[in-house]
Amino acid sequence: MTQATLDEFEKLLEESFSKSHAVADIVEGTILRKEKDGYLVSVHGTKTEAFLPEREISSSEDESGLEIGDVKEFYVLKEESDEDGMLLSLKRLAFAQAWAQLNDAKVQGDTILAKVVNVVKGGVLVDVADLKGFIPSSQLRTGTPFDGLLDQKIEVKVLEADPKKNKLILSQRQAIAEQRDQVVDNILSELQEDQVVKGEVVRIADFGAFIDINGIDGLLPISEISWSRIKHPSDVISLGETIEVKIIKIDSELKRISLSLKRMGEDPWQQIEGQFSEGQVITGTVNKVTGFGAFINIFPGVEALLPVSEMAEENVNPFNRFKVGDSVEVLIKKFTPQEHRIALSIKDINADNSEVSEENTESSEEISE
DSSP, rough: OOOOHHHHHHHHHHHHHOOOOOOTOEEEEEEEEOEEESEEETTTTTTTTTEEEESOOOGGGGGOOOOTTOEEEEEEOOOOSSSSOOOSSSHHHHHHHHHHHHHHHHHHHHHHEEEEEEEEEEEEEEEEEEEEEEEEEGSSSSOOGGGGGOEEEEEEEEEEEEETEEEEEEHHHHHHHHHHHHHHHHHHTTTOTTOOOEEEEEEEEEEEEEEEETTTEEEEGGGTOOOSOOOGGGTOOTOEEEEEEEEEEEEEETEEEESGGGGGGGGGHHTTTTTTTTTTTEEEEEEESSSEEEEEEOOOOOTEEEGGGTSSOOOOOHHHHOOOTOOEEEEEEEEEEEGGGEEESSSSHHHHHHHHHHHHHHHHHHHOO
């Protein structure tokens, strides 16, 4: 080898060892020793000894996971200068890798695990590989954030992953929907109408509740929750509660299940057969007042209608006449429990009393004569 060639080789070798790295570069290095507040690292391909502060060690790889002689990749947090040495970070590298993985999951439609760490207005905050993400209420299976979700690990889909904005939006509903499509046929084939099953209340709405039955959601309408009138499903059931329900309909084509809670007990309309009769005067409780009449509870779970026209001989305003909770004496005018219909009257009670009063008056006049 000539002197000129040797000089050129030494120059290239010198340049390779003096190669500089910029912020955000990924470099490989060997951990040399433990310092007071971090570790000293030899950066490969250079003569540089960089510093890894303890605060820049990721939680997934804390101090106990680092050993002298370990070869790792590092994120360049601060480049070397004449005054200061190069600063490295494992935490930033973990973040960069996590964002890349989340972006891949979004593109490929993969399902990932997230741990719920806080319940906030409008949704929940979750932890995914040391990154904080947000699941809006509309993307929660329950539709409503509640404390029972805390510390749970749930499967989610990535809706948005933007490291520049530090924005991570996830969806539990999309993950559940995908799972449902995969297992729904098998589960439906194992179920049958009138079967009693256990399920978890996973969502409550004004019109009813959704119950998780072996991985798929069945609808429990508000009309099937209780024989008695209720204002909202949450009056009877709560999110996360496990309940027994009866399957009342399976629609294999639409892949839907309809459920009933009230049919777990005896039908009160069957219980009242033989206990009441037309013309009988009974006492009931006002459950609801409307413009056309009042609904009177005459037996647990059984309501009868007292129409406005049957309240009095004269025209009356039902809202001025009754309020919810009032005890009222009524006459059963029509009794057809098989059709779940009972018609009541107060007017006829007064009419009967008037007739009795007139008969008594006539009798008194006859005796007097």
